[in-house]
Each structure stands twice: as C-alpha cells, then as structure tokens.
Amino acid sequence: MSKKNAPIPLEEAQARLLALVEPLPVERVDVEGAIGRYLSEPLQARRTQPAADLSAMDGYAVTASDLAGPWRVIGESAAGHPYAGTVGHGEAVRISTGAILPAGAEAVILQEDLARDDGRISLTGELPSPPHKHIRRCGMDFCFGNEVMAAGVKIGPAQAALALAAGHRHLPVRRMPKVAVIDSGDELAADPEACEAHQIPASNGTMLAALFRGLAVEARRIGPVADTLDALTAAFDAAADCDVIVTSGGASVGDHDLVRPALEQWGARLDFWRVAIKPGKPLLVATRERDSARQIIIGLPGNPASSMVTAYHFVLPLLRALLGADKPLPMQIATRLGAPVRANGSRREFLRGFWDGETVMPTTLQDSGALAALAASNVLIDRAAHAPEADAGEEVRGFLLQNGGIA
Ligand SMILES: Nc1nc2c(c(=O)[nH]1)N[C@H]1C(S)=C(S)[C@@H](COP(=O)(O)OP(=O)(O)OC[C@H]3O[C@@H](n4cnc5c(N)ncnc54)[C@H](O)[C@@H]3O)O[C@H]1N2
C-alpha cells in the first residue's frame, strides 16, 4: 500500500471531511417546519416573557404591607383576563396561575392556606416566604432584545417553543441536504424473500437511509447496483443532484471493489481513503465540483457494522455540518465495563455493546459482518489503539448510537 493511502487517525479524517463543507443556503421556514434543523443566525427575542409580573399559583393577591388579614375579595385576575383596579390594604384579588398580578399586589397566598367565607378570606396556613415567592417577575425568562438562541443550535421541541414564545413565526435555517444511498455488490438481492444461496439481502441501504433520516435530510436509495464501472457511474449519475452520495460496499482492495475507480471515471477527486479504525478502515471520501456547489461522496465499507460505525462517525457529522450545526461531532459518554475486554490491536476499535444506564456489556461477537450483534447494541465502546486488556468495572468511554450520539 502506498504511503499516500496509509490509514489516518479518526479525528484527522473527520477534520478533513468537515473542512470540505460549504454550508447550504439559508431559507426561512415556519417554526414547526424548522424542527430538526439548525438556526443559521442568533435569535433575538421580539418580546419580553413574562410580559408582566404573573402569579405562579392559584390563590389570592394581596399587598405586602398587609399579610395578617383577613381580607375582603374585591375581584378576580384570571389568565387572559387581568383585574383592572388596584389592591389596597385589607383587600385581596382572586388570582389564577399565569394571571397578571394586579396593581398594588406584591404577594400571592395559596388558596390551600386560606379559608373563604362570603367574600372574605382569612389565613389558616402559611404565608409565602419571601412574600413574592409565588410571583414570576416580568422578564424572568427573557427580555426584548435578548439573544435566546445562538447560531448552530438544533431546533428541537423546547427550542421551537422558545422561538414562538420569543415572538417568531419563522426561523432562518439551512436548506435540507439531499443524500443518495447506493447499495453496491453483485451478491446483493433486492428482495430478501427471493435470496439465492450465492446472494445476501441488501440491508445496508435501508439501515443507512434510516440513520440519516433521523436528521432533517432528504434521503433516497439507489440500487442494489452491480459491481461494474458502468453500473456504478450510472448510479452516480442518478445522484447528480445530491449534496452527499453515500455508497456501501466495494471500498476495499479486492478486484471487484470498484467504487474508487468508478468515482474517478465519473469526475470525482479522491480526498482520502482509509482510516485507522476498526471496523471501518476502508472508508473513502471524494468530492466533485458541480456548477454551483460541491458534492461530497463517502464510500463506506460493506460489512454492516463497518457501514454503521463509519456512517455514525462521518456521514452524520457531515450532514449536521451541512445543516449548520455548531457541534457536528457525536459526544462521548463515560461508563464502566460489565465484562472484561481483551487488549486492542493497532487500530482504534469501536466495540459494539449494550449500555443499561450503569455498565456496558460488549457483545460476544465483534465480527464486522455480525448484524445480530449490531442490532443488539446501543453503544460503541471506544478502545484506543494498543489499549491493554481491561477488567469488568473499569471506566471506558463510548458513543451512544441512539440519536446519533447527540443529546
Ligand atoms: N485483502 C484485504 N481484504 C480486505 C481488507 C484489506 O485491507 N485487505 N479490508 C477488509 C475490511 S476492514 C473491510 S471492512 C471489508 C470491506 O470491504 P468492502 O467495502 O469492499 O465491502 P464488500 O467486500 O463489498 O462487502 C463486505 C461484506 O459486506 C456485505 N455487504 C456489502 N454491501 C452490503 C449491503 N448493501 N447490504 C448488506 N450487506 C452488504 C458483503 O456481502 C460482504 O459480506 O473488506 C475487507 N477485506
């Protein structure tokens, strides 16, 4: 193998890939449509919340200067229906959670702590301490002009609610990337119920597209495609409008591993090939310049666990970066081994395992073709190159597979 293609470390390969990203154009979409996408610029509040002092509980609003009572009930402030008058000495206003505190009122006494008798209330329980305990101050959450979210934040359920509360009907986000997923290999059967002995059902394409669809992308599948240059270049042509093309299989060194030569024939330029990780070593990254934008092609190894691990560490971060994420890489967790693991070889390894919230149990079978073990896993245990054997109970780091490793 030429020095040029010596496997490179994971972080270096990720940095090279992300350096190729040209963020996609910005569009404004309504808040619901923005869910799953990333803010392209900081968001300022267009209103103050709460816009006035509000009661946080159901009870009675009184002045702070008269906390002994009894009080005469002079009216009501309900959510959406404020009390127009002022509360004075010896007076109380019935108030509900979320209602505006009437003028003059500085304390809310819970209704459970009061007895009401014919328009008068008297204390039977505790006074609020401090008196303003049950009051949400104007601007407690945010004030007009505050930056409520930074650029690159993912719009999830709470962020969408915050944007609406801050007075925004639309949000600036980047257009959704278009991704094509190409299954390649002569042995692949499109129909799992009609799979001959010399075949294997094509399963990576569905797995990968499902993984990518966890992000706000338009993913489509092509193939299975035969192991010929013509079939592969025709598949690339069918993906000519895509921002990202992901292939699985045919990335290694065999006579029928044609993804690299097909990409070159198609006019793509290889950026790097081979990463020092296990599984996933034969990963390749190439680019093709179109009239307006750059296409990025990622060739994943065909073994199912290799495809999953490389999609997790490369394709998901790439898609997040195209969407404008501030932190596109997955986050690590620290946990403890539930069983011993052997010493590692020269490639950083991602063992498949199941984390139950306390310890992580590596699957017995770690072959990169073992789909049952992959499907039983929710964590990739991160083992450094040449890591010594480790006992049950020792701390290890890992990546949660769920949600692409991003909380
Ligand atoms: N002499 C060497 N041989 C291999 C090397 C090497 O360095 N020298 N690397 C090995 C590594 S590591 C991996 S990983 C594999 C990956 O090879 P390819 O990307 O070329 O994958 P294929 O050979 O096409 O397929 C591998 C395996 O996966 C199955 N497969 C492929 N596509 C799908 C699909 N869409 N759905 C389900 N299963 C799929 C395929 O049938 C094979 O069993 O190369 C090693 N070899």
Ligand code: MOO
């Ligand atoms: O990517 Mo391969 O799985 O290292 O055998």
